[in-house]
Amino acid sequence: WLETVEQVANMLAMNPYPGYEGQYFSMPTRNVVPKPVQKPHPPLWVACSNRDTIHLAAKLGIGALTFAFIDPAEAEHWVNDYYETIKTECVPIGHSVNANIAMVSSFSVHPDAAEAEARGGDGFRFFQYALGHHYAAGMHKPGRTNIWKAWEHVRDTWPPQGGEGGIGTPDELGEHLRIFSDCGVDQSVFIQQAGNNRHEHICESLEIFARDVMPEFKEFEAEREAKKQEELAPYIEEAFKRKAERNEMMAELSDDDIPTYGPYGFDVVASETQSESDFHHQGAEERAREQMERFEQMKKTANLAVELGATD
Structure with missing residues (x-):
């Protein structure tokens, strides 16, 4: 995947794409269109199912999409490692650096905490169970295995997996997000449409979140992001110098060299x-x-x- 991600980024950013002969991917010179609106290309992300991948994401200069950290201390450790790696070891795989950590979180908000749990708790735990089925413990026969029925058999004995801080009242959700924001987590991604969660409940949760929780974070987001980019700017410049020194940057073709x-x-x-x-x-x-x-x-x-x- 490293080979193809790098070449896709080159295709999006270069006119024309010079072509590539690799171990897993080959393509002749072509101008790949349409070019993206975001320049040089959209931010690159990688889903991180383990902490080693978070470290790799930083080395490649791409965003780390993580599953919910169990506690703030763990979050702070990996956020610090990610940004320290960006500063000291990053060699960007793309044409820009997307220095961001996003945390996947449970999500169900209601003025009544018990109602928030009733609406979203089971769906989030099913999401965790299904994830474990595909990543770790499940034996799957396509078209025959029914993960939901399997979940119904183990639901009452399923041990707590953590990560349910996003389920509760607006104040509880705000505190959950505030803790991880203070640890340096940049973004939160809410798991909503899991299990039998109902569409109208999801929409209501989003409305409550937008009205009662989000304004606190939105107020300071532009300032926070500008400060972060200013701090990282010299390190990102050094990262691209490392890439150039290693001759890992694909060179643009002159008009005479375009076949x-x-x-x-x-x-x-x-x-x-x-x-x-x-x-x-x-x-x-x-x-x-x-x-x-x-x-x-x-x-x-x-x-x-x-x-x-x-x-x-």
Whole structure:
């Protein structure tokens, strides 16, 4: 995945993409369009199912999408490690650095804490169970294994897994987010549509969150982000210097180095004339010769148009 992520970033940022011959991926020179609105490309993220991947994300200069930390002390440790690695070891895999840690969190908010739990608790625990099924302990037969039915059998004996701080009243949710914000977590991603959670309950939770919880964090977000970017700017500059020193930056092609490709149809006809079986059919050789002559004339016309500036 490292090889392809790097090349996709190059495709989005470079005009044209110079092409690549790798171990797992190869592609000739092409201009990949449309180019993204975000320049040089959208922020790169990696989902981190373990702490080693958080460290790797920092080394590559990409955002770490993490599952909820068990406690603030753990969060602070890994946030500090992530940003220290950004500052000292980062060699960006893309054309920009996305220095961010996002934490996946449970989410169900209601003025009545018991109602918040009733609406969202079971769905979040099912999400945890299903995640464990696919990542760790489950034996799965596609089209036959029913994870929800399996969950119903173990629901009452399923041990607490933590991470349920996002379920409760607006004050409780605010405190949950405030703790991790103070530890340096940049973003929170809410798990909402899990299990049998109802659409109207999810919408109501979002409305309560937007009205009663989010304003506190939104008020200072622009200032916080600007301060962080100012602090990281010299380290990101050094990160790209490391990449250049290691000759890991794909060079732009000069106009003279951009290869010119002939029309696809010409290549098809040329390959057909080399197929011995075609010559056993009456008139095949003559038809192929006529097609070749027509394509040669088309090429001459196209080349003349380019010389006269009639095409771009």
